[in-house]
Structure formats: structure tokens, C-alpha cells
Amino acid sequence: MSNRRVVVTGIGVVSPIGQTAAEFFDALTAGRSGIGPLQSMAPGLLRFPNGAEVRGFDALQHFDEKETGLLDRFAQFGVVSARQAIQDAGIEWTPELRERTAIVTGSCVGGQSTEDEGFEVLYRRNASRVNPFTIPRIMANAGASRISLEYGITGPTWTVSTACSSSTHALGQAFWMVRNGSAEMAVTGGSEAIFSLGFLKAWEAMRVVSPDTCRPFSKDRRGLILGEGGAALVLETLDAARARGAKIHAEVVGFGMSSDAFHITQPSAEGAARAMRAAICDARIQPEQIGYINAHGTGTTANDATETAAIRTTFGEHADRLTVSSTKSMHGHALGAAGAIEALACILALEKGILPPTANYTEADPSCDLDVIPNEARRAEVEYAMSNSFAFGGLNAVVALRAWRSAR
Amino acid sequence: MPDDDLTRRIIDVIANTQHMAPERITLDSTFQELNIDSLDGINILFALENEFNVNIPDDAAQNIRTVREMVDGVTRLVEGGAGSSAPAHAG
Numbered sequence: 150m151s152n153r154r155v156v157v158t159g160i161g162v163v164s165p166i167g168q169t170a171a172e173f174f175d176a177l178t179a180g181r182s183g184i185g186p187l188q189s190m191a192p193g194l195l196r197f198p199n200g201a202e203v204r205g206f207d208a209l210q211h212f213d214e215k216e217t218g219l220l221d222r223f224a225q226f227g228v229v230s231a232r233q234a235i236q237d238a239g240i241e242w243t244p245e246l247r248e249r250t251a252i253v254t255g256s257c258v259g260g261q262s263t264e265d266e267g268f269e270v271l272y273r274r275n276a277s278r279v280n281p282f283t284i285p286r287i288m289a290n291a292g293a294s295r296i297s298l299e300y301g302i303t304g305p306t307w308t309v310s311t312a313c314s315s316s317t318h319a320l321g322q323a324f325w326m327v328r329n330g331s332a333e334m335a336v337t338g339g340s341e342a343i344f345s346l347g348f349l350k351a352w353e354a355m356r357v358v359s360p361d362t363c364r365p366f367s368k369d370r371r372g373l374i375l376g377e378g379g380a381a382l383v384l385e386t387l388d389a390a391r392a393r394g395a396k397i398h399a400e401v402v403g404f405g406m407s408s409d410a411f412h413i414t415q416p417s418a419e420g421a422a423r424a425m426r427a428a429i430c431d432a433r434i435q436p437e438q439i440g441y442i443n444a445h446g447t448g449t450t451a452n453d454a455t456e457t458a459a460i461r462t463t464f465g466e467h468a469d470r471l472t473v474s475s476t477k478s479m480h481g482h483a484l485g486a487a488g489a490i491e492a493l494a495c496i497l498a499l500e501k502g503i504l505p506p507t508a509n510y511t512e513a514d515p516s517c518d519l520d521v522i523p524n525e526a527r528r529a530e531v532e533y534a535m536s537n538s539f540a541f542g543g544l545n546a547v548v549a550l551r552a553w554r555s556a557r
Numbered sequence: 558m559p560d561d562d563l564t565r566r567i568i569d570v571i572a573n574t575q576h577m578a579p580e581r582i583t584l585d586s587t588f589q590e591l592n593i594d595s596l597d598g599i600n601i602l603f604a605l606e607n608e609f610n611v612n613i614p615d616d617a618a619q620n621i622r623t624v625r626e627m628v629d630g631v632t633r634l635v636e637g638g639a640g641s642s643a644p645a646h647a648g
Contacts, residue, residue: 372615412596415595451595
């Protein structure tokens with residue numbers, strides 16, 4: 150196994166609770182939720198009235214009109230968060246570095262709104278043709294390709310689509326590529342923009358969306374709240390970061406994945422536990438060293454109880470000593486972007502020494518009997534943290550991170 | 558007491574959705590006995606909503622475990638005027 154250590158030197162985010170990393174973390178530590186009445190949908194169309202939308206995002210502040218014609222909202226979130234991360238990393242591009250940089254992004258459904266609009270034009274308005282940019286807008290790799298074009302990055306570039314685990318799988322692949330020397334640097338993350346009627350109706354039919362808010366691990370939880378947004382990270386080797394005097398946010402130490410082979414939508418504690426164990430093993434640490442887990446924590450009855458069981462299986466007695474929270478209670482469930490947004494929450498928690506809470510928590514549930522940091526952020530200098538993502542389809546991905554101050 | 562015709566129609570919906578013989582299904586059957594999991598459950602609810610032109614709220618649907626509970630719930634919705642009892646589509 151390679152001895153190359155991989156660090157995060159750039160971060161960026163566009164989320165319902167902040168459109169910069171600083172705003173995002175302020176909201177997380179204040180327990181401020183971005184969940185509210187859906188503004189992009191007319192009232193009464195859906196059983197659930199609420200979502201976590203990125204409000205006030207003006208595409209024309211970031212792209213000219215011609216560019217927005219080619220970029221669905223999901224790709225815009227991906228590009229804007231990547232620009233923030235690349236700027237934060239202070240990269241000086243050279244032809245060699247461009248060739249040795251990878252881009253790996255995650256998205257569950259790509260340009261969903263564009264697709265929905267095209268169908269509406271065809272089926273409802275009886276048009277006979279759709280916008281010729283429909284295909285480049287809906288492809289799930291639209292964001293990754295645009296980042297490549299914009300920066301002239303010519304290394305391995307692709308997009309992972311594994312439902313709610315997409316961007317954790319992406320981050321893990323990017324991490325492994327840099328660690329094993331297939332790339333010197335990586336821009337990774339994910340983005341999603343799902344607020345179109347056709348897709349929301351499909352979620353309505355799944356009967357897992359909460360009619361009010363997202364209360365992970367709370368006894369009165371009633372389901373998930375859908376969200377949107379994007380997050381990006383710049384990864385490079387510790388040696389490269391040191392050589393150029395880059396600011397280091399955190400170290401990526403391990404990645405693990407598994408498939409439940411159990412059920413297409415029901416979660417499995419054993420599958421989730423295997424992914425957590427794999428990440429811990431990959432990091433070459435002991436379970437007892439993990440201090441904080443950013444849970445998948447969707448707020449559904451099934452996920453939160455199953456994830457609790459998985460954490461107990463993985464950590465044994467240590468499960469009563471570690472802290473767990475679900476920041477989906479604030480930024481909602483951004484599906485393919487969730488893993489990147491939550492990895493960023495972990496990185497900032499490690500860096501700032503403040504653990505974000507599980508917001509909207511009202512009542513303890515014996516089937517979720519972990520320290521879930523109810524409602525109030527907590528000061529704690531944690532050395533190792535994990536971010537869990539468990540997707541429909543039974544595909545699990547877990548990334549392990551280390552605080553940089555303790556890694557020196 | 559559940560309406561016999563309504564009960565038969567509900568059992569037919571379950572049988573069609575699950576691709577099983579309606580004779581296997583009785584009022585006292587539990588979903589567990591019929592091998593109906595949560596994903597099958599939402600598919601049956603979807604079919605029932607279409608058959609009876611009603612909206613079955615998530616909360617009401619969540620605790621249903623037997624065919625009898627499903628018949629009672631749908632009967633209440635149909636009789637409560639939440640929708641017409643006429644099939645949403647012919648045939």
C-alpha cells in the first residue's frame with residue numbers, strides 16, 4: 150500500500166444554509182435549518198410542502214447568459230463549489246499539473262429539471278421539438294466536464310451515480326487515485342438540483358418525505374426532507390501541499406464501501422457496518438479512535454434505527470463514547486450531493502473543533518440510543534471522524550477523515 | 558363490517574399488484590404472511606389510490622399491517638367522500 154498521505158487543501162459549497170464554506174459552517178454550528186416551504190413549486194401540488202432549497206442563487210452572478218443555457222442548475226452548483234475550492238486551494242496551474250489532476254464528481258439524477266421541462270414541452274404543450282442543449286444539460290457529468298473545460302484539467306475525469314452515496318463514492322475514488330499515484334491532485338465532490346415536479350412526485354410516491362421537517366434520530370421523526378446543492382474538495386498529497394505551503398483543512402485517511410445485497414430500498418445494518426469497518430481498516434486505525442460520525446441520518450424510521458444498529462455493531466462499547474449527528478436536519482437530503490456536503494461538514498468540524506448538532510430533535514428514541522448531539526453544537530477536539538452515506542439500492546460508502554492539527 | 562364488494566376489489570388490487578392468486582388473500586392475512594414488504598406496500602397504495610380515486614395519507618398508511626386494516630382504511634376514505642368510489646379507469 151502506498152505511503153502517500155492525502156490532504157484537503159480546498160473546500161467549496163453551495164447549500165441551503167450557506168453559499169460559502171464560512172456561511173455553511175456558521176449555520177451548522179448555530180443549528181440553523183434551511184428547511185422551509187418550497188418556493189420552486191406551486192402550493193398544493195405535493196403531499197409534502199417543505200424542502201431545503203438554495204435560495205437566492207443567481208446563476209448570472211456566476212455565468213453569462215450563454216453559459217447558463219448549457220448548464221442545468223445541478224451543474225451550476227457543481228461548478229461554483231469547485232471554483233470556490235480551487236480558489237481556496239490557491240493552485241498555480243501548470244501543464245503538467247493539469248494533466249495529473251483528476252476530477253471525480255457525484256450526482257444521482259443529473260439535469261433533472263431540464264429533463265422535466267423537455268417532457269412538459271412535449272407532452273403537455275404538444276411541441277414537436279425540445280431544446281437542443283437538453284442532452285449536454287442533463288448528462289450527469291455536465292459539471293465535471295465544465296470544470297475540466299474551465300481550468301484546462303486534462304486528467305481522468307468522470308462522474309459516479311450511486312443514488313444517495315454518489316459523492317461519497319466520488320470522494321473515495323478521488324482519494325484512492327491521489328494516494329496510489331494515479332493522480333497528483335483531484336477536484337472532487339458532487340451536486341444535485343432536484344426540485345422539479347416530476348421528480349418530486351416520484352419521491353411523494355415513495356412515502357418517505359416528511360410532511361413537516363427532518364428530525365433524525367428523534368422518536369417523532371416522520372421522514373426525510375429533500376435538499377439541493379453542491380460541495381467540492383481539492384485533494385493532493387501531503388508532500389505537495391507542504392512543498393507549496395498550502396493551507397491544509399484535514400487529512401483523508403480511509404475509504405470503504407459495500408453492497409447490502411439485501412433489498413432495493415430497505416437498509417441493512419450489516420451492509421452499513423461493513424462499509425464503516427472497511428473505511429476504518431483502509432485508514433489503518435482502530436474503531437476506538439473515531440470520535441465523531443456525520444451520519445447518513447435521513448430522518449426516516451428505517452434508516453436511523455438501522456444506522457444506529459450498524460454503529461453499535463461496528464463500534465461495540467465505543468458507540469456510547471462517540472458522537473453522531475445528522476446535518477441533514479439543516480441542509481436536507483441533497484441525494485448525490487449529500488456525501489460531499491456532509492464530508493465538508495466533517496472537515497470543518499475537525500478543523501474548527503466544533504461538532505454540528507442534529508437539529509429539530511425533540512424526543513429520544515430507544516432504537517436510536519446514541520449521543521446524537523441534540524440541537525446544540527458542541528466544542529470538541531476530535532481527531533478522527535467519519536461520514537456515512539447509504540444509498541437506495543443498498544450501496545454504502547464511508548470516508549474517514551483526520552483533523553490536521555493532530556495529524557502533524 | 559367491511560363492504561363485501563369493496564373488500565373483493567381491494568383483494569383483487571393486492572393480488573394483481575403482487576402477482577398472486579386472490580384466493581390466497583383473506584381479510585385476516587398479514588402482509589408478512591403474504592410476503593408484502595414496504596416497497597410492495599407503497600405499490601399497493603398507489604394501485605388502490607388509482608382504483609378508488611382517493612388519496613391515502615402517508616401517516617394513515619404507515620401502520621397498516623393486515624388486509625383488514627387496509628380494507629377498513631380504504632372504506633373510511635371512500636365513504637368519507639375523500640374521492641369517488643368509481644374506478645379511476647375502466648376495465
